[in-house]
Amino acid sequence: MDLKLEVVVLPVSDVDRAKAFYEKAGFRLDLDKTANEDWRGVQLTPPGSACSIIFGKAVTSAAPGSAQGLYLVVSDIEQARAELVDRGIEVSEIFHDADFFYHGHEAGEVTHRLQEQQRLAGPRPERASYGSFATFSDPDGNGWVLQEITERLPGR
Known part of the structure; x- marks a missing residue:
């Protein structure tokens, strides 16, 4: 059985600031989805990687910066x-x-x-x-x- 790491959740305090940082670092934007005013998810992938990161509003309860x-x-x-x-x-x-x-x-x-x-x-x-x-x-x-x-x- 193959087990492939697909997504890592990052805790952030400001979704737009984090999105801008990772795009500046060269990560590819895969998704920026807002379901409603209480939830937003942003997914980006580092160049050449099969694993992505995701962060957003109400995506995780972990403290920002704890990853x-x-x-x-x-x-x-x-x-x-x-x-x-x-x-x-x-x-x-x-x-x-x-x-x-x-x-x-x-x-x-x-x-x-x-x-x-x-x-x-x-x-x-x-x-x-x-x-x-x-x-x-x-x-x-x-x-x-x-x-x-x-x-x-x-x-x-």
Whole structure:
């Protein structure tokens, strides 16, 4: 049985502001539907992705900005970061984790950790797949991670 992730719900406080941000970031608008004055849904898809995001009015009860560690996989971290910056998106500098594994949270956000992560400047020196990152947030603080993957692990 195949199980395919199709949509991720994002909690936002201002639907139009979020829509403008994601369109500016290059996401494709798939749907902007208002059922009545109490409900509106907006769906967008990142370039090249099979999974979309949806947000809107009365779409979720989660606190705006509470979605964290949303990964966007890219084949060239430097090019992806530069494109987002050119589009006016504030993106962190490229980094890698001292222990190779970055789990999408800033230090101190997660209270139960096996280990603290340590960001080191620049891409992973050998540019190994899964090893280089950059982060950005939408206007509400929903947190995104760019991760460079040039070769998938076996079984993917």
